[in-house]
Amino acid sequence: xxxxxxxxxxxxxEARRWFEEGLSAAMDAAGAAPVSATQAQLFAVLDDQxxxxxxxxxxxxxxxxxxxxxxxxxxxxxxxxxxxxxxxxRQRLIRRTQEGERAHRQAGVILERLEEQLAERIGREAxxxxxxxxxxxxxxxxxxxxx
Numbered sequence: 774x775x776x777x778x779x780x781x782x783x784x785x786x787e788a789r790r791w792f793e794e795g796l797s798a799a800m801d802a803a804g805a806a807p808v809s810a811t812q813a814q815l816f817a818v819l820d821d822q823x824x825x826x827x828x829x830x831x832x833x834x835x836x837x838x839x840x841x842x843x844x845x846x847x848x849x850x851x852x853x854x855x856x857x858x859x860x861x862x863r864q865r866l867i868r869r870t871q872e873g874e875r876a877h878r879q880a881g882v883i884l885e886r887l888e889e890q891l892a893e894r895i896g897r898e899a900x901x902x903x904x905x906x907x908x909x910x911x912x913x914x915x916x917x918x919x920x
Contacts, residue, residue, distance in 0.1 A: 792887055799883045805876055806850040811835070815843045816852075816869075816877055823856060823866030852876055
């Protein structure tokens, strides 16, 4: 008989999707430009002063091509722009446009509301404990054969 107990990565993935779906629905209701989950993740890891596509890909744990596609969609939507990198003529920085900044702030407010709604559902103590646990450093992943 197969176990129906979900593993921790599955549970964390479901929790992430809960926030992504809530954010997407609220942004849609507010009339914001639609963005994919990958594009929303890109916004979350983008530095205020700008970030290279290579660095975005690394932070998102995706290929450069995937990051590049997400960037191009957001540039086309008017939420991001590409500007010259001050330290490298070969690279470009990706940064938010004025509209992108507005959308980013709006998303932050929505995520705060979602966290409050979660606290109403499962309790403030549970949300605070979850946050504290996830903010604690777990160290590097274990290597097989090491203690």
